[in-house]
Structure formats: structure tokens, C-alpha cells
Amino acid sequence: MQPSGLNNRVLKTLSQSSPKAAVDLLGMRLSTSINDKFVEVMITETEAYGRKSTDKMALLNTYKNIPTSITLGPPHIAVLKSYGSNKGLFLLCGKKGSAEAVLIRSSVILLGKKHIEKRRKTKMKSDKLNGPGNITKSLGIDQNLDGENILSGVINLSPRIHPLERAVAKQRKNAKRNDKHLWRYSLILK
DSSP states (O other), X not given: OOOOTHHXXXXXXXXXXXXXXXXXXXXXXXXXXXXXXXXXXXXXXXXXXXXXXXXXXXXXXXXXXOOGGGGSOTTBEEEEEOSTTOEEEEEEEXXXXXXXXXXXXXXXXXXXXXXXXXXXXXXXXXXXXESHHHHHHHHTOOGGGTXXXXXXXSEEEEOOSSOOOEEEEEOOTTXXXXXXXXXXXXXXOX
């Protein structure tokens, strides 16, 4: 079955190389409906991970026990350990088997703040979610959703409503000194 309409736009975005997809994902909306709790956030920071041969920090170079989910390609996700015990949400990009991905690093809550507060067991003073672990916990995403298809599952990615104003590119978190890739992208909000 071929995707149509909005799903086709999402698939086109994810079918690009990870650095291009990471920029295009800024401002897009990510939502989940888990246990009748709908939550939607706007993506404000991403981090691209390229192919094994061109990126020393590529997922295939980073993980010893490579989960099969990272080779599925778009429109699938991977839920992987990111920092400490936190799980990160990676949107798979590029071609099937390339293991290119974009880590969602931060977002702004659009809908479902009460559900997010309950999941995180904290009262929030702002609508900003910083860090991969906070993103997955807030959206209710866990290891069971690893390999999920975002066009037909409980996780949805929707194109942005407004044009992208400004974005900044910088070095990835924990990048090596000689890593020249500026593959961490942040949306500048007014």
C-alpha cells in the first residue's frame, strides 16, 4: 500500500539523508495515543546519525548489539539507550539497511501536558521538554515500540503547520574533537 497525502510528505522527509531529514523535522509535530492518552509535541532539536562508512558516531558504529530495528529504514523508529538509563527516540532515515537516523532531542508540548506530568511524575513549570529520555517518557514510548511504523501505529509524525523561521547547526553532543559534522540542529523559537 502506497502512502498518500500527509503520510507521503512524512515518508519523503524521512527518505532523505539523516542531516537533511534532521533539519526538515524541526517544527514537525510528533504525537502518541497510548492508553487513550493523546500527547502532541513540536520537535525543536534533532541530532543526525549517518551511515557507518561516513560517520564515526553512526548507530552501526556505536552499538555493540545492533538491534534489528535500526536497519528497517523509514517510516520506522528505533528506541535505543541514549545516555545513562534513558531511552532515545530515533526516526530512521535514508534507505532501508543504511541505519541512518535522527534522534529527537527536545520539543515543546502542544497537547496533553497533564498526561506528560503524570508520566514524568513531576509538575512542569514550562512547556519545554529537553533531552531524549524526557521525550520518550513524555510520549509514553518504551522499548516495546522499537521498530514501530509511524505511518500506521500509535506514534504519528505530522508535517509542520508554519514555515521554519530559523535553525542553528552545531556539533553533536559527545562528538569527538576531529568530528567536523555539524549535525545537531535547534529551532530558534521567538
